[in-house]
């Protein structure tokens with residue numbers, strides 16, 4: 284099993300210069316190979332199979348950086364092509380821009396040329412770079428990705444091949460989860476899990492900083508300072524959110540043997556601009572991803588039910604389908620058939636659980 288561990292890096296000046304060269308070379312080789320492929324295809328209608336090594340004569344400075352970093356850029360380009368041919372809606376490979384302020388390169392461990400000690404990581408060509416090791420890991424390092432965020436901070440993500448995690452003892456509990464906007468998640472056991480307050484606090488601070496940035500004159504020193512502040516705040520929010528989602532998914536996986544969810548068509552929802560911000564904010568897709576891989580590690584089961592299942596409109600007591608509930612402003616309702624009172628979201632979560640258990644027994648479930 285592969286796992287990634289991310290650490291903050293504190294490179295010295297010389298190392299920062301080296302990293303900048305790597306980021307630049309990786310971007311350069313990616314763009315150069317892409318543009319040559321496009322040109323070749325235009326002229327011959329055939330695919331050009333080019334490699335970074337072919338460019339080292341003409342662009343000698345490519346030799347100064349880690350050749351595995353260049354090889355990984357080539358792999359990334361190949362993957363982008365493959366993805367495009369497999370599902371054209373992902374779009375044709377794009378040129379990498381300098382302007383994102385998001386830079387990275389990946390290199391591989393070959394015969395122990397990368398290792399992590401208590402305070403340092405050893406990297407090819409550059410040697411020991413100081414890092415903050417806030418947690419340990421076991422296993423063999425496969426590759427590392429060094430990145431520089433728009434905030435100016437450096438990180439390393441260490442990909443490690445680990446032994447299997449010990450499965451958790453079986454649990455008797457099963458839960459249905461309705462993912463919402465007001466509350467982040469509503470469980471069939473009537474628990475409502477709100478979006479954490481610190482996130483909305485951080486987000487309102489971000490909005491203020493963005494406003495400051497928009498007032499700064501383009502190209503001014505002040506503007507760059509503001510840009511870094513905005514980037515730092517973005518990074519903070521992303522970390523806080525990931526932390527919240529990790530803790531919640533871990534808890535739900537520990538507590539429950541089976542977790543039933545709606546199969547969200549996040550991509551389609553994202554295309555609807557109005558709700559896209561909220562959807563992105565509450566990070567449903569990341570949450571589902573975490574639940575799925577943790578379920579696999581710990582021996583739990585995720586059952587996804589169809590997007591078209593009327594989870595909100597169905598009475599969880601008698602099965603009556605109330606079309607009026609399509610109106611999402613209705614938060615509470617009484618079933619006209621059995622007169623049961625329902626909280627909209629809890630009722631939906633119970634239905635999701637029941638439907639999940641039904642399809643699992645029927646053996647037609649999409650099991651992650």
Ligand SMILES: [Zn+2]
Nearest residue numbers: 598601618621
């Ligand atoms: Zn009813």
